[in-house]
Amino acid sequence: MSLDHPVLSSLLPVVLLIFIGFVAGKARLIRAEAVRDLSNLVFLVLTQALLFRTMSTVRVERIDFHSVMLYYLVAGALFFALLLAQGLNSRSAVLALAAIFSNTLMIGVPLVGLAYGEAGLVQLFTLISLHALVLLTLATVVLELLEARELASAGQGEPRHMLATVAQAVKNAVIHPVPMPIIAGLLYAQTGWGLHPVVERPLRLLGDAFGPVALVLVGVTLAQAAIGAQLRGALVISAIKTLLHPLLMAAAGWAFGLRGLPLAVMVVAASLPVGANVFLFSQRYRKAEDLVTASVAVSTGLALLSVSLVMALIPLLPA
DSSP, X not given: OOTTSHHHHHHHHHHHHHHHHHHHHHTTSSOHHHHHHHHHHIIIIIHHHHHHHHHTTOOGGGOOHHHHHHHHHHHHHHHHHHHHHHOSSHHHHHHHHHTTOBOIIIIIHHHHHHHHXXXXXXXXXXXXXXXXXXXXXXXXXXXXXXXXXXXHHTTSSOOOOHHHHHHHHHHHHHSSTTHHHHHHHHHHHTTTOOOOHHHHHHHHHHHXXXXXXXXXXXXXXXXXXXXXXXXXXXXXXXXXXXXXXXXXXXXXXXXXXXXXXXXXXXXHHHHSOBOHHHHHHHHHHTSSHHHHHXXXXXXXXXXXXXXXXXXXXXXXXXX
16 A cells, blocks of 8 residues: 555554654653643634634535435434443443544545545535534533433432433533534524634634644643553444444445445545544543543554555445
């Protein structure tokens, strides 16, 4: 496989950024005490700019709801199946999110662009425009519900009626660093005004910094984590993410009449490794941080083989 191959040319920069962070962490150029502050910088500043700017260009009438909603139905079904299999608790919710949330931006965009051209990118951008809104909001609502239940069980919160708990969880999910800029950007996009360059340029610079900084932070955390102890769990999550997820997407897409380029892009998107947003999620909620960090790294390495396999098998799907 040459360095010009779409899979290698997309994944190697990601591996390199994680490695740079790992070396910086081992050399103590970035101390353990600074990781939480850097995580807040990425989650509360860079992510906000990226999500708002991305959603500010999305017109609802242009969204291809058929292929995209099928993608999210498959991801949602896998999320809840894993949640039930691992036990209904907040840690399981973070791990289930890791198994369905793809690195669509840093890896997906260059990969699909090289493999399928502009038409493929249109399909992927449609998916990306709703990726965080659907999956992160779903995970946030579930996490808030489970955390409320866990606090009540531990005697640290007053027991509430189920409807009150759901209402509070939805409120916490909406008034949250991820859904708020997505919803604000989507609403703004419907005005058709566009972003003035004075606003758009700094948002673009901040958004462009999200991927590299988040991946370097993954490497720093990796240097401080006991990866050996997490390797088995990380391999399981990585296999579900890069092999089972695309297999389910291919089967569902074919069964529901999805064919050609839309099916190919959705299956490739499902085969991508764990996205850095899950790492930030685990950091924010302080759940399974070492395991999620290891899963991001291991799935990125495994994707060199799994994504190549998926892309080779897609043309063999029945017409």
